[in-house]
Structure formats: structure tokens, C-alpha cells
Amino acid sequence: MLFRRGRTMLVLVAVFWLWLLLGSANFIAGLFDTPFYAMLALYGLGVVTLISLGVAGMAIFYMVVNKPARTELPAGSSARPGFSELAPVIRLVPRRVADHSAALTNKAAAKWRDLAS
Structure with a gap:
């Protein structure tokens, strides 16, 4: 369960970084009508960017520490790994x-x- 949470957080951080690299310029450019909001948006994005680096590191740590165990199935077995009666x-x-x-x-x-x- 913790592995899946770590993987989800890593995907969310990746989506945030893609948005930051590809779509945030239009968002900030739309705020330049009022300098206060533009400054607030730039400050907020800077803080969230730094926090996202820590979150990504923790997500990778959770994924490494809670890596699911692989079970070897006998030859010819059609059961799923980890499945029990x-x-x-x-x-x-x-x-x-x-x-x-x-x-x-x-x-x-x-x-x-x-x-x-």
C-alpha cells in the first residue's frame, strides 16, 4: 500500500513539473495585469517547486523501502502472484x-x- 502511495505521489509531482515546464507561463502571463498577483504567483510557484523536490525524494524513498516482494510461481500455474484461496x-x-x-x-x-x- 505504501509503495502505491509513493508511486502516486511521484506521478503527481511529475504532472506538476510537466505543467510547470509547459503550461505555467500562460498562467503567470495572465496575471501581469496586476503586479501584486503576478508576484504572489511567482512566489507561490517557487515555494511549491522547492517542496515538490522534497516530496519526490520521499516518494522515491517510500517506493524503495516498500518494494513489493515477487513470488515465483511453479511452472504451469495460472494463479496470480499473491493470490490465495x-x-x-x-x-x-x-x-x-x-x-x-x-x-x-x-x-x-x-x-x-x-x-x-
Whole structure:
């Protein structure tokens, strides 16, 4: 999950830089009617540009640290990597809780069999 967040932030920073390089000139040129707004826009873009460098660095760091593990599949296997028959939530249930719930299910089934007979 953190890898995907890092990748998303890196894509957003790249989109910002593309806009900065290709489209921000028209934006700033439109503000030159009032010098205050033009100065404010230039200052804001300068600050956001510097912040975007830090954000890009952190996004790359998150992607490197949280790199997803690759699992090797046996030959002829059609399953997707990381796919399991059990949902992740079921796998996280402690064994004693799972055993206890199975015991309750067996008790309930036995009770219904007794009532039905």
C-alpha cells in the first residue's frame, strides 16, 4: 500500500513539473495585469517547486523501502502472484479464535440435529 502511495505521489509531482515546464507561463502571463498577483504567483510557484523536490525524494524513498516482494510461481500455474484461496482477513484470525468458532459451529449443528430428531 505504501509503495502505491509513493508511486502516486511521484506521478503527481511529475504532472506538476510537466505543467510547470509547459503550461505555467500562460498562467503567470495572465496575471501581469496586476503586479501584486503576478508576484504572489511567482512566489507561490517557487515555494511549491522547492517542496515538490522534497516530496519526490520521499516518494522515491517510500517506493524503495516498500518494494513489493515477487513470488515465483511453479511452472504451469495460472494463479496470480499473491493470490490465495483465503481472504487476508481470514488468514489474520488467530488459531485459537478460529478453533473456538469451529467448535461453536459444531455445537450448533449438533443442537439442531438433536432438535430435528
